[in-house]
Structure formats: structure tokens, C-alpha cells
Amino acid sequence: MLDFKFVRGNPKIVQDALAKRGSQISLDSFLQLEEQRRDKLFVVEQMKSRRNIVSEEIGRLKKSGKEAKDMVLEMRELSNQIKERDEEIRSLEEQLQSILLDIPNIPHETVPVGSGESDNPTVRMWGRPRNFDFEPKSHWDIGEALDILDFERGGKVTGTRFSFYKGLGAHLERSVFNFMLDLHTTEHGYVEIFPPFMVNRDSMVGTGQLPKFAEDMFKIEGMEYYLIPTAEVPVTNLYRNEILDGENLPIYHCAYSACFRAEAGAAGRDTRGLIRQHQFNKVELVNFCRPDQSYAELEKLTGNAERVLQLLGLPYRVVILCTGDLSFSSAKTYDIEVWLPSSQGYREISSCSNFEDFQARRAGIRFRNQKGKVELVHTLNGSGLAVGRTVAAILENYQEADGTITIPEVLQPYMGTDRISLNQK
RNA sequence: GGAGAGAUGGCCGAGUUGGUCGAAGGCGCUCGACUCGAAAUCGAGUAAACCGUGAUGAGCGGUUUCUAGGGUUCGAAUCCCUAUCUCUCCGCCA
Numbered sequence: 001m002l003d004f005k006f007v008r009g010n011p012k013i014v015q016d017a018l019a020k021r022g023s024q025i026s027l028d029s030f031l032q033l034e035e036q037r038r039d040k041l042f043v044v045e046q047m048k049s050r051r052n053i054v055s056e057e058i059g060r061l062k063k064s065g066k067e068a069k070d071m072v073l074e075m076r077e078l079s080n081q082i083k084e085r086d087e088e089i090r091s092l093e094e095q096l097q098s099i100l101l102d103i104p105n106i107p108h109e110t111v112p113v114g115s116g117e118s119d120n121p122t123v124r125m126w127g128r129p130r131n132f133d134f135e136p137k138s139h140w141d142i143g144e145a146l147d148i149l150d151f152e153r154g155g156k157v158t159g160t161r162f163s164f165y166k167g168l169g170a171h172l173e174r175s176v177f178n179f180m181l182d183l184h185t186t187e188h189g190y191v192e193i194f195p196p197f198m199v200n201r202d203s204m205v206g207t208g209q210l211p212k213f214a215e216d217m218f219k220i221e222g223m224e225y226y227l228i229p230t231a232e233v234p235v236t237n238l239y240r241n242e243i244l245d246g247e248n249l250p251i252y253h254c255a256y257s258a259c260f261r262a263e264a265g266a267a268g269r270d271t272r273g274l275i276r277q278h279q280f281n282k283v284e285l286v287n288f289c290r291p292d293q294s295y296a297e298l299e300k301l302t303g304n305a306e307r308v309l310q311l312l313g314l315p316y317r318v319v320i321l322c323t324g325d326l327s328f329s330s331a332k333t334y335d336i337e338v339w340l341p342s343s344q345g346y347r348e349i350s351s352c353s354n355f356e357d358f359q360a361r362r363a364g365i366r367f368r369n370q371k372g373k374v375e376l377v378h379t380l381n382g383s384g385l386a387v388g389r390t391v392a393a394i395l396e397n398y399q400e401a402d403g404t405i406t407i408p409e410v411l412q413p414y415m416g417t418d419r420i421s422l423n424q425k
Numbered sequence: 426g427g428a429g430a431g432a433u434g435g436c437c438g439a440g441u442u443g444g445u446c447g448a449a450g451g452c453g454c455u456c457g458a459c460u461c462g463a464a465a466u467c468g469a470g471u472a473a474a475c476c477g478u479g480a481u482g483a484g485c486g487g488u489u490u491c492u493a494g495g496g497u498u499c500g501a502a503u504c505c506c507u508a509u510c511u512c513u514c515c516g517c518c519a
Contacts, residue, residue: 005481041476045488052488055500059444068499136471243435243473304435366473374473 001100001362008034017106020113030099037092044085047131051078101205102212105358105423107323108295108332113323120335121322126306127315127338134401138342140273140391142399143169146422149274160271161263161278168420172394173281174381175414177256177387180283180308184384188304190254190285195234197258198225203237206363208329208355215264218278225262231284232381239288241364243374249367250289250297254384257282274346274388281387286366287380294354294378295332302334302352305384309349312408314393315339317346331356336385338393347387352382 007014010349011027018025054075066126112121143149148169154162165173184190201224204210209229218227228234235255244251259282285304289297302318309316321333330353337346356379357376360366366374398406405420412418 009481038476041488045476048489049487051499056445058499063444072499079499245435372471 001358002103002106003357003361004034004096004100007103012108016077018104020107021104021326022115022324024105025103030096032251033092033096033099037089037096040085040089040092044082044089047078047082047085051075051082052057052244054078064129070237089169096285098211101362104328105326105331105355107326108354110394111326111332112320112322113324115324116322117325119322120319120325123318123320123334125315125317126310127313127339129315129341130397131350132341136396136399137340138273139340139395142395142403142405143251143273144246145403146405148172149418151272152279159278161276163274163277167405168415168417168424169391171415172411172420173387176390176394177283179411180384180387180415181254181256183308183311184254184283184285184304188252188254188307190252190304193231193235193238193253193255195228195231195257197228197234197260199228199234200224200235201226203233203240203363205232206237206240207359208362209414210232212328218260218261218262220285228257229261230259230381230383231255232286235284236359236365236379236381237363239365239377242366242378244288244292244365244367245371246367249377250293253286254283257284257288257328264385274392277388280389283384283387285384286381288377289380290369291357291375291378292368294356294380298332298334298352298354298380301380301382302336305336305350305352305382308385308390309336309338312394313391314397316349327351327353329353329355329370331358334382336383338389338395340393341396341399347389349393350383350385352380354378354380 002014007027007030012081015025015027017310054171058071068188082422112119137145140149140151144151144399145168148165148167150164150166154164157164167406181192185192198220201210204217204226209226217229220226234257235253238253239251258277258279263276263278265286266276274280287297287301287302306316306318316336316338317336321327321330321335325331333351333353335348336350336352338349340347356378359379360376365377365379367377369375394408394411395405398408400406403422407415407418407420418422
């Protein structure tokens with residue numbers, strides 16, 4: 001959410017910035033409603049001030065045994081008027097709030113202007129795709145051939161976009177996220193969180209999933225609980241409506257969670273394999289910091305996510321999302337894309353964003369600065385990494401001509417083996 | 426799921442015959458005194474949001490907030506209703 005006063009004072013800047021994203025938003029009605037609100041608020045506050053004064057006077061009179069009938073009658077009338085006006089103001093505020101909640105964040109000045117994915121510049125590349133002396137198979141073919149992934153039964157037991165991992169496949173999945181958590185907690189200084197996988201509505205609004213993107217979420221029937229689409233939601237909301245001590249910033253949290261996404265707009269895309277499931281595992285990195293730190297922290301956080309791929313020996317590239325591809329809440333985002341041999345292309349495996357104060361304002365996450373003043377924190381997060389996609393990348397990049405999978409060295413202690421082959425326990 | 430108790434400021438904790446209560450007291454924190462310095466002691470200060478004024482600063486004036494939302498009343502932390510959460514006992518369960 002953008003700042004009320006900033007939007008009010010700088011409608012032109014806001015509109016121009018949003019146009020770069022491809023959002024045509026008119027602020028006229030917002031500005032009108034806001035002016036009405038302030039006028040009414042001013043009047044009603046004066047009325048309340050009078051009511052307070054007179055009510056006090058009535059109390060004093062009654063105490064000294066005198067009557068105050070006229071005053072009581074006058075105040076009864078005044079109170080009714082106040083009630084009406086409060087109601088009007090409340091309605092105006094609701095309208096303003098709902099407009100503001102639907103306005104995306106303003107892109108940072110370093111974000112390149114562009115209209116979509118094809119305009120995202122590559123920032124850097126790491127590793128070199130391997131040359132196969134055989135035709136590399138897709139991870140779903142590998143997984144089924146080795147009997148470690150079962151998509152068909154996933155469909156039977158639950159439905160499309162659900163799957164089973166089996167044997168060393170299941171073991172590989174948990175090895176991967178344990179490795180990630182260990183790396184981030186021991187080498188990168190993150191404090192691990194194990195969050196609830198369901199959150200209430202306020203939390204979803206706090207990080208920006210609601211109200212705008214309700215159709216992407218799974219909601220529990222009959223309750224205001226939602227399955228989390230990412231650990232970002234519970235972990236960022238950990239400090240919702242709190243004032244943190246500025247001395248403790250930045251706060252670094254990492255969290256494993258299952259993630260649930262309805263994938264409403266993705267019909268027909270990535271229907272095979274682990275790339276786009278309704279339920280997947282992810283290790284998330286979350287950072288709360290002072291405004292002056294956040295862009296340096298974004299670089300650091302992105303580097304922490306990259307480190308996972310480097311240690312796994314998986315080639316990747318980092319792109320910066322242009323204004324047209326930037327997500328709703330983000331001011332600046334780097335995507336990390338891993339090399340997938342079966343599609344001869346790079347595929348998103350992490351998205352690292354600085355939200356500046358956009359989420360903090362929605363969620364009321366603040367800190368006390370050195371002068372003792374309260375300020376909004378900046379929030380950042382990034383995948384560190386998406387586990388299913390990492391497994392897919394390992395299967396594809398480390399497949400051998402004989403159909404087995406070599407386990408990357410850093411995972412061997414977790415796996416207890418250096419290879420996955422058919423019928424291996 | 427059944428029965429009961431409770432939710433007050435950064436924390437603990439008064440306040441429940443409605444009135445001057447943003448709220449006693451303690452702790453914590455900040456500043457000052459004492460001290461070579463520290464501890465102890467003493468003194469002062471110590472919530473947030475919004476509106477107006479002002480430079481979107483300081484200050485000043487106002488409004489709101491005692492879990493949240495409604496209600497009663499001239500006036501509610503105090504009375505009523507609802508929700509949420511916490512605790513105790515019983516039941517159930519991993």
C-alpha cells in the first residue's frame with residue numbers, strides 16, 4: 001500500500017510510475033473522496049470536542065446536586081449528529097482504503113522500463129550448461145523411469161498438479177530443503193522459522209495477496225483461513241502491528257514451508273512435471289531492515305539464494321524484472337533462473353524482491369529509530385530456493401547415459417548415497 | 426466438543442456502585458545529580474494513529490485508541506451483545 005499523504009500530495013508522480021507498469025489508474029476519485037473525508041473529519045472533531053467539554057460540565061453540575069436538563073438534551077442531539085457523520089466518514093475511509101489496496105507498488109528508479117518478460121535484462125550468468133553425449137530426458141520421464149516420482153497416482157488421489165515422491169525421490173526432496181536451511185542458518189545468519197501453513201485474512205492482506213488476488217489462493221471452507229502460497233506470508237506477518245527495536249535490524253529469517261497455489265491463470269501451462277504444482281515445498285528468506293539498508297540487503301539476499309545453486313553446481317542466470325513484469329507488491333525484483341536441459345532454457349527458481357515499505361504499511365510493521373521516532377521498516381524476501389524445481393533441475397542436469405542420477409557432492413551426506421538408480425532402496 | 430475464568434501502556438499490575446482516567450504503582454528505558462568510573466540512591470521524562478496550524482521539521486491545538494466490532498448513555502476501561510484469543514477442569518486426540 002502506498003502512503004495516503006504521498007498519493008494525495010503527488011498524484012502525478014504516482015500515476016506516471018504506475019503507467020510504467022502498464023497500470024492505467026486514475027486517482028481523481030481518490031483525491032475527491034479524500035478531500036471530502038478531511039472536510040467531514042474536521043467538522044466532526046470539533047463537534048466531539050464540544051461534546052467532551054459539555055459532558056464534563058454536566059458531570060460537575062450533577063455532582064454538586066444541580067440539574068442539567070437543557071445541556072443533556074442538546075448533547076443528545078449533538079451525539080446523534082456525530083454518529084451520522086462518523087458513519088459517513090467510515091464509509092469514505094473504506095472506499096479510500098479499497099482504492100489504495102488495489103494500487104501496486106511504485107517501481108524503484110533502477111528498474112528498467114519494459115512491457116513484459118522479454119524485456120528483462122540479464123544481470124549475470126553462472127556456470128555453463130553441460131554438453132550431453134546423449135539426448136537428455138525431462139525430469140518427469142526420469143522420475144517415472146526411476147520410480148521416484150508418481151504423477152499419475154497424484155492425479156488419482158488428489159487431482160491434477162499434485163504428485164507423489166517415492167523412495168529416494170522423497171529422500172532427495174527433504175535432503176534438498178534440509179541442505180538449504182542448514183546453509184542459510186549456519187553460513188548466512190538466518191534464524192529459522194517453522195510457520196503455520198494456514199493464515200487468516202489480515203495476514204494475506206498484510207503481504208499483498210488480498211484483496212486483489214483471491215482467486216490464486218486456497219481458502220478453507222467456512223473459515224477465514226487460507227493456505228499459504230509462500231512462507232513469506234506467515235513470516236512477514238510475524239511482526240504485523242509491532243514496533244521493532246531499530247537496533248535489532250536487519251532481522252533475517254528463513255523458513256521451510258509447503259506452498260499452495262490455485263494457479264488459476266495457468267491452465268495448460270507446465271502441465272507436466274514438478275514445475276507448476278498446486279502444492280510444492282520452498283525455503284523462503286525474509287528480511288526486515290531500515291529503509292537506508294534495503295537495497296544493499298536485496299543484493300545480499302539474492303546472493304544468498306544464488307549460493308545454493310553454486311554449491312549444487314547448477315548453472316543459472318539472474319535477470320532483473322522490468323517495470324511491466326514486476327509483481328504487485330514489489331519495488332524491485334531479481335529472478336534467478338536455473339538451467340533445464342530438457343527445455344534448453346532457463347527457468348525461474350527464485351524471486352528476490354524489495355517491497356520497501358509497501359508491505360510494512362499494510363501490515364503495520366515499524367521500528368523505533370535512533371531519535372526514538374517510529375518509522376516503517378522495509379521488507380524483502382526471496383526463495384532460497386523452490387525445492388521442487390531444484391529437484392527437477394538436479395534430475396535433469398545430473399542425469400547419466402545409463403539412466404542413473406549422480407547426487408551433487410553437497411547433498412551426499414544428506415542422501416547417504418552418491419547415486420540414484422532403479423530399485424535402489 | 427462441555428463448564429468456568431480472563432484480555433488494561435515496552436513488561437507486570439491497579440482500576441468494575443459509569444463522570445475531571447491516556448489511565449495509580451512497580452519494572453524497564455532515556456536524561457540529569459552524586460561518583461575517578463560503575464553499582465546503589467535521588468530527581469525529571471518515557472504510547473500510537475489521525476486532523477488542523479506550521480515547511481509533509483520542532484512546537485502548539487484537537488480527535489481517537491484500555492483485544493476487536495456493535496449497543497445503552499449527555500458521558501464507558503468501567504454496563505449489555507457478538508467475535509477472537511489465553512488460561513483451568515472434563516471429554517477427545519498425534
